[in-house]
Amino acid sequence: MDWRLVFEKNLYHGTFQQMKISVLTFDNFNELDSFIALGILNRVKKPGWKVSIASPTKTVTSMNGVTVHAQASLSDANTSDAVLFGSGMKTREIANDDSIMGQLKLNPAHQLIGAQCSGTYMLSKLGLLNSVPACTDLLSRPWVQEAGVEVLNQPFFAKGNVATAGGCLSAQYLATWVIARLEGIEAARSALHYVAPVGEKDIYTERGIAQVQAYLV
Amino acid sequence: MDWRLVFEKNLYHGTFQQMKISVLTFDNFNELDSFIALGILNRVKKPGWKVSIASPTKTVTSMNGVTVHAQASLSDANTSDAVLFGSGMKTREIANDDSIMGQLKLNPAHQLIGAQCSGTYMLSKLGLLNSVPACTDLLSRPWVQEAGVEVLNQPFFAKGNVATAGGCLSAQYLATWVIARLEGIEAARSALHYVAPVGEKDIYTERGIAQVQAYLV
Numbered sequence: 557m558d559w560r561l562v563f564e565k566n567l568y569h570g571t572f573q574q575m576k577i578s579v580l581t582f583d584n585f586n587e588l589d590s591f592i593a594l595g596i597l598n599r600v601k602k603p604g605w606k607v608s609i610a611s612p613t614k615t616v617t618s619m620n621g622v623t624v625h626a627q628a629s630l631s632d633a634n635t636s637d638a639v640l641f642g643s644g645m646k647t648r649e650i651a652n653d654d655s656i657m658g659q660l661k662l663n664p665a666h667q668l669i670g671a672q673c674s675g676t677y678m679l680s681k682l683g684l685l686n687s688v689p690a691c692t693d694l695l696s697r698p699w700v701q702e703a704g705v706e707v708l709n710q711p712f713f714a715k716g717n718v719a720t721a722g723g724c725l726s727a728q729y730l731a732t733w734v735i736a737r738l739e740g741i742e743a744a745r746s747a748l749h750y751v752a753p754v755g756e757k758d759i760y761t762e763r764g765i766a767q768v769q770a771y772l773v
Numbered sequence: 774m775d776w777r778l779v780f781e782k783n784l785y786h787g788t789f790q791q792m793k794i795s796v797l798t799f800d801n802f803n804e805l806d807s808f809i810a811l812g813i814l815n816r817v818k819k820p821g822w823k824v825s826i827a828s829p830t831k832t833v834t835s836m837n838g839v840t841v842h843a844q845a846s847l848s849d850a851n852t853s854d855a856v857l858f859g860s861g862m863k864t865r866e867i868a869n870d871d872s873i874m875g876q877l878k879l880n881p882a883h884q885l886i887g888a889q890c891s892g893t894y895m896l897s898k899l900g901l902l903n904s905v906p907a908c909t910d911l912l913s914r915p916w917v918q919e920a921g922v923e924v925l926n927q928p929f930f931a932k933g934n935v936a937t938a939g940g941c942l943s944a945q946y947l948a949t950w951v952i953a954r955l956e957g958i959e960a961a962r963s964a965l966h967y968v969a970p971v972g973e974k975d976i977y978t979e980r981g982i983a984q985v986q987a988y989l990v
Contacts, residue, residue, distance in 0.1 A: 588812035588968060591839075595805035595941065598837045609839055620815045622808075622826055625840040691971060711970030724812065725977065726970035728942070751805060753928030753943035754908060760942065 575602070575738055578610035578633035578640070580675070581626070582656070584619045585644035588724035589672040593640050596731035599747035600739055608632065610639075612656045619645040630659040638668035638734045641675030648674075648699065651681045668737055670719040670730045679720065680705045688715045691722035714771035733768040741765065741772070792819070792955055795827035795850035795857070797892070798843070799873070801836045802861035806889040809944035810857050810951075816964035817956055825849065827856075829873045836862045847876040855885035855951045858892030865891075865916065868898045885954055887936040887947045896937065897922045905932045908939035931988035950985040958982065958989070 577597055581590045590609060597607040609616075610633045611626035618624065633639045639662055650656055657678070662669055664684060671679045673693040679685045680703040689706040691713050701707050711726040713719065714733060721730045728748065736744040745761055752760035794814055798807045807826060814824040826833075827850045828843035835841065850856045856879055867873055874895070879886055881901060888896045890910040896902045897920040906923040908930050918924050928943035930936065931950060938947045945965065953961035962978055969977035 586812065587808040591804040591808040594837065594839070595803065607837065615842075620811060620824065621844060622811070623842040625832075627838060693971065710972040722971035723974065724968040725942075725945070726973075729970070751941040753946070754910065754939035755927040756943075757940065 573602075574604045575606065576632070576636040577605075577607045577638040577734060577738075578628055578636040579607065580630070580633060580639060580641045580678075581609045581611050581616055581624070582642070582644055582646065582650050583613070583616050584646040585616060585642050586673065586724060587618050587620065587622060589644075589675070589727050590642040592725065592727035593642070593672070593731045593734075596728055596747050596751055597734060599750050600735055600743055602739070605739075610636075612659065630656070634659075634661045636667065637738060638670070640730060640734070641669075641671035641678050643671075643673035643675045643693070643696070647677055647696070651678045657682065664717045668717050668719070668734055670714075670721070670734065672721050672727050672730055673724065674700075676700050676705070676720045676722075677703060679718070684718055685720075688718060689713060690720040691726070692720065693722050693724070712767045712771075714768070716773060719771065728764055729767045732764045733771065736765075736768055736772055741769070744768070790819075791821045792823065793849070793853040794822075794824045794855040794951065794955075795845055795853040796824065797847070797850060797856060797858045797895075798826045798828050798833055798841070799859070799861055799863065799867050800830070800833050801863040802833060802859050803890065803941060804835050804837065804839060805941035806861075806892070806944050807859040809942065810859070810889070810948045813945055813948035813964050813968055814951060816967050817952055817960055819956070822956075827853075829876065847873070851876075851878045853884065854955060855887070857947060857951070858886075858888035858895050860888075860890035860892045860910070860913070864894055864913070868895045874899065881934045885934050885936070885951055887931075887938070887951065889938050889944050889947055890941065891917075893917050893922070893937045893939075894920060896935070901935055902937075905935060906930060907937040908943070909937065910939050910941070929984045929988075931985070933990060936988065945981055946984045949981045950988065953982075953985055953989055958986070961985070 608628035610628040674696040676692040712729040825845035827845040891913040893909040929946040
């Protein structure tokens with residue numbers, strides 16, 4: 557073993573670079589949004605890379621009755637390198653509940669922040685979308701617009717450190733963007749390639765990369 | 774209220790047609806496989822349509838440490854109209870554990886049976902793939918072949934009531950096939966359209982329908 561290399565690596569990365577990602581998941585959540593992101597993000601196999609379902613309570617139950625144990629709290633999200641807002645059937649109610657939203661102290665200057673479908677509404681309520689157009693799903697569209705946000709007719713958009721996606725399966729683009737930003741485009745390509753359908757891996761990978769590439773800063 | 778209509782509806786459907794679907798989910802499961810299927814299948818909004826995570830224990834923990842409460846048992850799967858095998862990191866071990874697999878008494882003459890990625894290995898161990906070629910993921914491919922199954926380089930294949938899919942995101946095709954078989958092609962199209970990324974809804978929907986249409990009997 558070359559100890560100089562080990563030393564340099566630890567010097568550079570701390571004792572393994574920590575990279576914390578929180579997938580915010582609330583009661584009545586949409587399984588597709590939270591778990592597609594979580595599954596793809598976990599394709600990065602590096603020590604220190606940690607992806608968690610983060611919730612305000614110890615367990616949350618999905619819109620289809622699936623109860624899941626949180627792996628992290630909302631305050632853990634505040635110290636995460638990336639935070640993704642999932643969506644669900646109670647988003648508006650939760651977005652207006654200060655006892656929940658007040659726990660979030662996010663800072664897009666230091667964190668990547670993304671939202672999926674109705675999660676975009678939460679971003680706007682937190683003041684994270686000032687003058688930034690955004691993506692959301694077709695059902696959430698009217699009330700995201702009512703909140704003063706310009707809604708785009710596309711699956712993914714990012715400006716700087718804030719990204720949004722619309723339509724459950726576009727969770728793959730949000731995850732791709734996070735990996736590309738934190739680990740590079742090749743790591744994102746590799747994660748997408750792994751999860752893509754057999755026989756369609758190139759189509760899926762290239763489309764996913766194309767969706768996010770224009771927004772990498 | 775027109776009681777004749779209510780009477781006719783109940784006569785036609787029983788007192789609402791029951792349609793039970795079990796998504797078999799074992800310890801160390803892959804979240805993408807189980808939850809993409811569950812999420813899309815739950816887009817069918819009909820009384821009596823019931824989709825459940827079915828597991829051998831009250832809770833199961835995913836390959837990425839997410840603990841989920843089962844909504845049904847393995848014996849519930851035996852009386853389901855459709856049963857989908859998810860995949861995971863302990864599939865081979867579980868497939869060879871008679872205390873688990875022995876609880877399954879499935880009958881492809883009366884049930885739709887599908888499997889995703891390493892779940893295909895479980896189908897072969899249960900004798901449900903005799904001489905039927907199948908899809909699986911690239912990592913599971915060698916040991917599915919070792920079990921005597923011809924593995925196809927495509928995302929989805931079905932013969933009669935048995936279907937297989939390969940690559941996590943092909944879970945969408947398995948769900949599409951189940952909906953198309955149980956509720957018709959328009960219901961499948963509608964479910965896919967709902968979950969597809971905004972701006973890509975037609976591409977996703979048509980591709981999904983095209984994947985399963987040749988196999989609808």
